[in-house]
Amino acid sequence: MLRMEIALFMVLAFVAFFYFSAGRKSTPLHRTFSVLLVVVLIHLVLDGVTVYTVHHLETVPRFLNDAVHRLFLGSMVLVIYLFYQYIAILVEEETGKPRRLDWPARIFLAVAELGNFLLPITYTVTPAGNYSSGPYMLVPYWGVAFYLLLCAGLLAINWRQIDKKKKSVIGIALTIEFVVCILQGLHHTWLISGMGLTLMTLSFYLTLENPDILRAELTEQKMSMLYLKSQVNPHFLYNTLDTIRIQAQLNGDKRVADLLMRLVDFFRLSVKVDRPMVSLDDELELLEAYMELMCYRYPELQCEYDIDPDLGAMQVPNFILQPIVENSLLHGLKNKGYRGTVRISARKTAEEKLEILVCDSGGGFAEGKKAAIDEMLRSYAKQAPKLTGNSIGILNVQKRIKLLCGREFGLSYTENPTGGVTAHLLLPLTEEEQ
Secondary structure: OHHHHHHHHHHHHHHHHHHHHOOOOOOHHHHHHHHHHHHHHHHHHHHHHHHHHHOOOOOOOHHHHHHHHHHHHHHHHHHHHHHHHHHHHHHHHHHOOOOOOHHHHHHHHHHHHHHHHHOOOEEEEEOOEEEEEOHHHHHHHHHHHHHHHHHHHHHHHOHHHOOHHHHHHHHHHHHHHHHHHHHHHHOOOOOOHHHHHHHHHHHHHHHHHOHHHHHHHHHHHHHHHHHHHHOOOHHHHHHHHHHHHHHHHHOOOHHHHHHHHHHHHHHHHHOOOOOOEEEHHHHHHHHHHHHHHHHHHOOOEEEEEEEOHHHOOEEEEOOOHHHHHHHHHHHHHHHHOOOEEEEEEEEEOOOOEEEEEEEEOOOOOOOOHHHHHHHHHHOHHHOOOOOOOOOHHHHHHHHHHHHHHOOOOEEEEEEOOOOOEEEEEEEEOOEOOO
16 A cells, blocks of 8 residues: 555656746646645655554554644645635636635634644554544545535536536546545545545646646747737738828828838837747837827827836737737727727736726727627637637737736726726736846
8 A cells, every 4th residue: 555655656746846847927826736736745745654654553653643644634634625726716717706715715724624633533453454533534534525515516606617628627536536535435444545636636737737738828829929910900001001102192201201110110020029028118119100100090099108117127928019909999999080099008006016008089899899808808718719800919918918927917898987998908017037
């Protein structure tokens, strides 16, 4: 039996090495899985120690046996609690619903751990093997059952809103642990609890946290971005060049040269794809070139900026503002003859995050349109990469923010009381590492 615990530890240690050596953004989901990996490894060590001590009751001091058994079962409850936390965070990201059971789960964890360390412990000796028993066993085992039922409830209630792959993984992992718990309950001498927890951890790692899968998603998004940049709206290019051509025919003043220069600037900046993250100043330089051309085409269109100068060095995903502003023009101000204002502002929030706002004075959302956009942005992970259609820009922006910055960041929309809409881009407040 001890050999199984050693084998499980070695397998999970190998997984942990690859997981922690892979570069990734720090998100609540990844941080929770990181803690989970460490606690499971500690639990497997304690599992192996207790397998030895419980079979050597005559030589191992009683106080040492009691101590390692209590630590072993205490760590088991903590592992299952962390599985609940991981699944709860994942469900929150998938559905947008806040986690309402965190405090009850923490209180139950404290009660379970307290009972585990205070209640009496005894040992049962049988020809098939020895195992710990007594009142203290009831508390951690009820704790495991409580958290597994919480996880199953989260999965059942939100079944339709969770990505098919993710809910399948969670369902399989919970089934494995339920089966192992039942077998352990029927055969006390089997001592296979570590196997169930290891299999749950491996299932999450291989399907949800695998660095290769995450890198593949980033590569997919980068290729999508490259395609977008190579397919900059041809109507904008042709119409702008035609405007410049007509102006050149009318008079050959310096303004034409300036317009051509801004057009060159725009395309020069828009094809910079060597870095996924750029400074806010660089991103605004591209946007200013685009808006100068648009404002010249449409003289009654105005663009205003309200940028905190201290935020210029902050890092933002490359090429995220122009698609948002273009969306405001096409869907907000086009029907008003491009008469109105687009206002771009950037500020630091009270939570020490960067928020960029793109506010337009257009006609606002058509009936039912906002709900459709909200759903698309919320379920971005389920949306296949789009290369055509009106929503390609904002979907691409949402996917890249989530992948590059973390799932707690992203794009959202609100309607303005005075008309028009505001795009909210929430980003981390980080500067480029020197």
